Amino acid sequence: MTNSTNTEASTAINQLFEDRTLLAKKRAVARKRRNRSEQRFRWAGRLSIAFGIACVLFLFTDIISKGIGAFTQTYVDVEITFDQETLGLNSQSTEDEIKAASFGSFYKKALRDKYPEITGRTEKRQLYAMFTSDMPLILRNMVVADPSIMGSTKIISMIADDDFDTYYKHSYGRDLDEAEQISRLSDMQEGLVDSLAKSGAVKTKFNTILFTNSDSREPELAGIKGAIVGSILTLLVTLALSFPIAVATAIYLEEFAPTNRITDFIEVNINNLAAVPSVIFGLLGLAIFINFFGMPRSVPLLGGFVLTLMTLPTIIISSRAAIKAVPPSIREAALGMGASKVQTVIHHVLPLAMPGMLTGTIIGMAQALGETAPLLMIGMVAFIVDVPTGITDPATVLPVQIFLWSDSPERAFVEKTSAAIMVLLTFLICMNSFAVWLRKRLERRW
């Protein structure tokens, strides 16, 4: 009897132990599973971040590798005699006479004289096409600047045509497969490049044309000066309008506004405008400013108006945050000393909130500098060769210039587009880092 009880008890105890080990095993399995899932989750987070950073790096390396070539330009040193007979000019010729002279045929003759072995019509045309089509104009300007060079022989640094330039920079002298060759030159032209390069006449220099010229149909003559000036003018208008208006709005809403329906309505409007797609502001500019008020198209003044309306919410929201951060004790102290409400705000709150407001303004300006869509609609996409001199001259801006160039089929324009993007990104990075620096340097914490 006792024996059987003992056996029963021991089986029960054994059972219990078994259950326990089973449970412990189960738990161990579950713990492993849970730990694995924890690890998986962490890796998912790490991979997401890695993906984001990889995108940044890929974007930048892609743009830089595409655009770095545009910062150099190929030049060819060619000896040219300013032949008095061909041009019908001499060192005493007046400017009008020089401008009337036929530099086009002179230039072609000079090239033909250098390469007397080239005879066929097509070959000759290909020879002329080796250099930029503006070469006669450049020669003429040289003579206008200094008529005494007539009759002398000079070594002219000629600007290579974009096809020549691209070939020389990316394919010439490199061991490339047929498929990797980037060349739109004919065999004869490639031979010419080869002989010129071997004679040491071909040079690549830093491309100053990119920064001193405006838009052009010829890639080798196209530059971003006009676009940069247009961007600066547009931004100046935007800044001059949006900063005072935004600061005034922020002050009003934070310090003076009574709590009523109108104030609520203003706040709702500002929050909604912050989320309106930028292209809608283009429609507004077109329908209200151009059609209703009859403002001229394509001018920085109009662009500035549209961008002001677009950036206002951004600046207002950050300015309000800056004003909110000023502790009430400062206001109370000023009021207690007998200052009026306006004096308190202007003398005490505003200076303390200024760093935050400026940071917000710079970020808003950076946003305005990169904006394209609304400006397309108000006609800032025009092909403009002249550098704008005022806010009522037709102009284009840097992002729009990028958009225009990206449409061009020439490979050289892809390079120029990427270079323009690099310039734009440099501006933006400078502005944003300045904003960050300003915030770190000047912002006080209470």
Next chain:
Amino acid sequence: MNLSTLLLIILAGSAVAYFIGYTRSQQIAKPIGGVRNLATLPTYYASMMTLWALIPALLLVFFWSVLDGSIIDSLVKSSFPEEAKQFSEENLGLIMSQVSNVASGIGSIDVLGQEYAPAVDRLVSLTAISQRAMPLLAVCVLVLGALMGFRAVRATNNARYTVEKIFNVALFVCSSIAIFTTFGIVFSVLFESIHFFQKVPFFDFLLGTHWSPQIAIRADQAGASGSFGVIPLIVGTLLISLIALLIAVPVGLMSAIYLSEYATSKTRSIVKPMLEILAGVPTVVYGFFAALTVAPAIRQYGDKLRDWGADNDIGWLANLAVSSESALAAGIVMGVMIIPFVSSLSDDVINAVPQSLRDGSYGLGATQSETIKKVIFPAALPGIVGGVLLAASRAIGETMIVVMAAGLAANLTVNPLEAVTTVTVQIVTLLVGDQEFDSAKTLAAFALGLFLFVITLALNVIALKVVKRYREQYD
């Protein structure tokens, strides 16, 4: 005299007024025992005088420049010959522009007809009068205003009240610009849309499945009528936005979770700004990237896949056709663009979940990921949904990426490898370049704009409501 010189003169004049006001207040202070016996500080007297001089002159210049064009126009039109009065509005506008061309020396009066000579003369003389009178009047108003201000510089008159009142009014006017902007947007898109719906029935627009906005110049040309069915555009927009969200939401959300829950503050301070760079890159750069790098790459891989499918007899793969302007390329790049947007919004929401919830969950033995998945995520869900809605509205309204990387042909398809077009692309292509304001083609852009405005506005309102309701739970 041009406008900027006039403005400079007005500014200089008011600076002089400030100086005079300041000296005058000191002058009147002397006999009564110094500045402290004035009702307020000299700077307030000076500011008051400046405002008296500045504001009326500026208002005059502003209204004059806004109104003079239309007033001169109507005066010139009244001197048109009798038979011109029966012309339609558009013809009158045409004649008016010819008249102004002749007046500025382009073209000759003979083309227009001698009977318009008085109109041309009138235009010339009126413009000359307006150009001469405006600066003169502005300066007069400036001087008069300054004189009024000067008279108000009295020891007993508290100029501070005036100045502060004007300051308050100015602040209010600046704040109401936001309201005017919204009204401006609504009216500009609404009016043109109403014109559009007079030409194209509303339901044809909303339910039509064919979009080809080309209106022929002659009635007998092929496809003369043009059709404005918006469905293909909506499908295209949604397709691209969906691809973008499929990339941005998981990546943005997971990086936000990792950064706020796992990462050390040092990692966070390095990684977060790096991700924010993506938000600062202009959209035109993304567009260029999408069109020149991503789209060709996708096409290339698609072609490789097709060849591989053809080699291995996989039927559907062998028929794979990737368009060079695929929705996929635009969608992927747009997704990358809105990653930081999603991640910073979710970051805010996750950080707003109170620590006590986390502590409770850890106390019950949950691992960190279990806490996140089962406690924090549900608690933050409304905020995250709000963030996703905002991201969706951003994606729908995004313009440059799709203009540069998506196509123009309005295909009704959900295949991400084909070219689709979006609402914003159509707005831009319809409005860039020369337009006439009464053609259905141009007006269609405004109808699309109205559509876009309403959709994004609705998404934002819903998103803000959702976020707001959630925030109230823990505050």
